[in-house]
Amino acid sequence: MKMTSFKMKKRLDELFKHDDWSTSFNREKDTYRIEWKDTKQGVTINIPNVISKHEQRGEKALDELVFHVSESLKIMHEEHELEGKEKHIFPVIRATSFPKKSKAGIPLAYTEHTAETNVYYALDLGTAYQLIDENMLKEQGWTIDRLKEISMFNVRSLSVEPRKDTVADNDFYFIATQDGYDASRILNEAFLEEMKANAVGEVLVAVPHQDVLIIADIKNETGYDIIAQMTMKFFAEGRVPITSLPFVYEDKKFEPVFILAQNRPVDKKGEKE
Incomplete structure (x- = not known):
């Protein structure tokens, strides 16, 4: 019997129970959101997609979901500095339709690339990465040119064995x-x-x-x-x-x-x- 959205919502309530997080269910959009109580920053999950993955892969799919969402929330709540972490800054390609601001409304650092793509910049954190915004650049006293130069140097160090x-x-x-x-x-x-x-x-x-x-x-x-x-x-x-x-x-x-x-x-x- 296929799991309903309401049953999956109940399951997610159990999985994402945390003293510092709040959760909400949007019945109309069939989405589930987990966010920090203090900053309201968070992650929105499409429940039908979760149900589909759960039907295909069982509990492993939910374990992976919890891991990735928890990592994302953790990154949102940390203060990250660029100075001293130059080797961990990389460019990432995104469509031109990709948001130009973070969910907190802060402009993201990016440069134009082609008619279809832009280049954003990411601080690699190991299991995930954080897109660099203009506030981070200002705090470090960095220019977009310096960010670009460092990231381009690093991307050339990545293996290319097609x-x-x-x-x-x-x-x-x-x-x-x-x-x-x-x-x-x-x-x-x-x-x-x-x-x-x-x-x-x-x-x-x-x-x-x-x-x-x-x-x-x-x-x-x-x-x-x-x-x-x-x-x-x-x-x-x-x-x-x-x-x-x-x-x-x-x-x-x-x-x-x-x-x-x-x-x-x-x-x-x-x-x-």
Whole structure:
């Protein structure tokens, strides 16, 4: 018998019982929220998603939920300094629709990247990370340029050992280490230039979600269809989706493209290239 939202709410009440937290259930939106009593900062959970995961994986799904939510709440309630933690600052790629402010209303530190993506900056805390906001920069006396420089240096230190698949004579390279910064490797210009130098055809790059970077060496028209379908599938399945559009990588720049069934890339005006 399928668990109802009300029964799951009761279960979550037990799991998130804490002297310093308050919980609430929004019946209309079918969501459950846990927040700190003093700051009102918190996490909102989609109950149907929790029920679905519980049906698939049982108690393990709830154990993981409690761990991730507790970690998130803990991070929210800590004071974090950037000075002395330079090695733990990394860039993260997000869609341009991603919020520009934290839930507390503080502007987040970010820079523009492509027509589809922006670069935010994160302080890695081990089991999770915290997005850096403008208040943190002011407190440390840092500029956005310094933040960018440090994070770009660190992203270049991450391993880049892609897995290769060849489909219809087109080569596809995947980086999916699950370290939280797979998509961020699109910012490793030296790596992309190396891939470009070794490519036979046109190089397309995709960041459909946070946990994967796809680089494609497209050698024939079938390759365009494959990368389009692949990117859409990854985008739909990603935990933190970014963009379903691949990019043409040329002259160290990224140009997002729509790809139609005719196998040819089409620019945003709908004209075949």
